[in-house]
Amino acid sequence: MAKKLWGGRFSKKTNPLVEEFTKSIQYDYKLAKYDLLGSLAHVEILSKSGYLNADETKTLKGGLDLLYARLESGKIKFDTRNKEEDIHTYIQNELYREVGDVSLKLHTARSRNDQVVFAAKWYVKMAALELTGDISKLITAFYSLARKYKDVIIPGFTHLQHAQPVCLTDYLFAYINMLERDIKRLDYISKNIKITLGAGALAGTPISAQEYQIKAEEFLGEVKGLKAAFNIETTTNSLDAVSDRDFVIEIISALSIVAMHLSRLSEDLIIWSTKEFDFIEIDDSFCTGSSLMPQKKNPDVLELIRGYSGRLYGNLMSVLTMMKGLPLTYNRDMQLDKEPLFNSFEIVSKELKVLTGLIATLKFNEGKIDEHLKDESLYATDLVYYLVDRGIAFKEAHTIIGKLIKYSIDNGIEIKAMPEDKLKYFSDKFVKKEIVKLFDPKVSVESKKSIKRPNVLGSLNVTLGKM
Ligand code: ARG
DSSP states (O other): OOOOSOOTTOSSOOOHHHHHHHOOHHHHGGGHHHHHHHHHHHHHHHHHTTSSOHHHHHHHHHHHHHHHHHHHTTOOOOOTTOOSSSHHHHHHHHHHHHHGGGGGGTTTTOOHHHHHHHHHHHHHHHHHHHHHHHHHHHHHHHHHHHHHTTTOEEEEEETTEEEEEEEHHHHHHHHHHHHHHHHHHHHHHHHHOOEEEOOTTTTOOSSOHHHHHHHHHHHHHHGGGOGGGOOEEEOSOHHHHHHOOHHHHHHHHHHHHHHHHHHHHHHHHHHHTSTTTOOEEOOGGGOBOOSSOTTOOBOHHHHHHHHHHHHHHHHHHHHHHHHHTOOSSOOGGGGGGHHHHHHHHHHHHHHHHHHHHHHHTOEEOHHHHHHHTTOGGGGHHHHHHHHHHTTOOHHHHHHHHHHHHHHHHHHTOOGGGSOHHHHHHHOTTOOHHHHGGGSOHHHHHHTOOOOOOOOOSSSOOHHHHTO
16 A cells, blocks of 8 residues: 555554555545645645745645646546555655655645545536536537427327427427526536635644635636636634535535436437337437347437436435434545545536437427327317307316317217217307317417517527517
C-alpha cells in the first residue's frame, strides 16, 4: 500500500484486507480535479495566513499546477491497481514525489473530511451543469419533431384507453415541460449548494474565518474561469459542514425524477411502436434484433432506460439509508455516497444522449394514426358537449351518450351510420347532419379552447394557429 495520510500512532501494519476493504480511489478518482482546485485554494489561504513562506507557496502551487495539467491532458490514469487509500492521499503522495518535503505542509489546518465535501460539491455543480446541456439537446430534438409533425392529431389516452383526440405537439410539449422542470430543479439544487471552507476535521482550524472568506473567494474567482457556478463561503457550522450529504441526496433525487420522466417517455414510445398501435417507426439504428426471430426489431434502448430508473431509485435509497443513523459528524459510511452519485449522473447522461438521437430520427405513421382516429368513442365527449350546448344538463347528456355508445357497440352500428329517427330515440336534440361532423379529429381539437399553448412552432396550421 502507498504512503498513508496517517500512521504515527500505529504499531502494526494495516492488514491488506482492511486496505482493500476501505479504499475508495477506484471510484473517487473522479474528484481529482476538484481536490486539486481545493488544494490550490488552500495553499493560497495558508500563504496569506503565514503558514507558508513565499518560496514554499510558489513550490506548492507549481507542483499542484503540474498535477492539474497532467490530469487535464489525460496523463494520469486511475484504475483499481492504484494503491492509495483515496484520491486525497493520491494527490498528496504525487505532490510529495514532485516537490518533496514542502508538500507535507499542505495538510496544515486541513482534513479529508472537509476536502471530500469540497470536492464532491464542486463535482455536483459541474456535473449538473453538463447534464443541463444534455437535457437541452433532447428538448431541441423534441422541438424539431414538433415542428415536423405540427399538424398531426393522435388519440389521447387515459388509463391507456382511447380518451379524446389531442394534438401530437401537446404530447411532445408535455415531455418538453417535464424536461424543463428537470433543468430548473437541477439548477436550483446546484445554486443552493454552498461550498464551505474552514471546517477542518470537524472543529474548525486556527485560520481566521475572514481569511478563508476573502482569500477563497478571490482565489476561486480567478480559478479556471468558473466563478459564475460558485457559491463559496466560510463555514458557519463546521460540524454540519463535514457531515452534510443533503446535496448528494437532493441531486440524486432530481436525477431520479429525470430518469422517471425518461422512463415514462420510453414506455409511451414502446407502446406506440407495437404492431397494435403502430404510431411510430423507431429508426433501425436505434433498435436491436433477436438472435432467433428474424423479423424482430426491438426497442431495447427504451427498455433499458425504463429499467435503469430502478438503479436511480436504488442509488437514492442507498444514500438515504446510509445517512439515516449516522451520529454527527463525519463517519466513514459517508464514503459510500460516491458510487451512487457518480453512477446516477453517468446513467442519466447516457440516457439523454441516446434518446436525443432516437427522437431526432423518429417517424410518425400518419396513415396508421388516422386509422385509430376513426374510433367513434374518441368523440363521445364531444357528443356530450353537443347536447349540453342544446340545453341538456351535463350529467343527463353523459348518460344519453353512454347509452348511445352501448347501443352502437352491442349492435355493431356506427353512430354516424344511424338513421336520424334512431338518434332521436336517444335525444330529440340530435340532428344527424350536425352529429356526423363531430367525428372529426380537427373539429374535436379545435373545440377545446382552454389551452394557452406556447406559440413556439413558427407558422402554424389552422388548429394550432388559434393558440
Ligand atoms: N475517502 C473518504 C471519504 O470519501 C475521505 C475521508 C476520510 N476521512 C477519514 N477520517 N477517514 O469519505
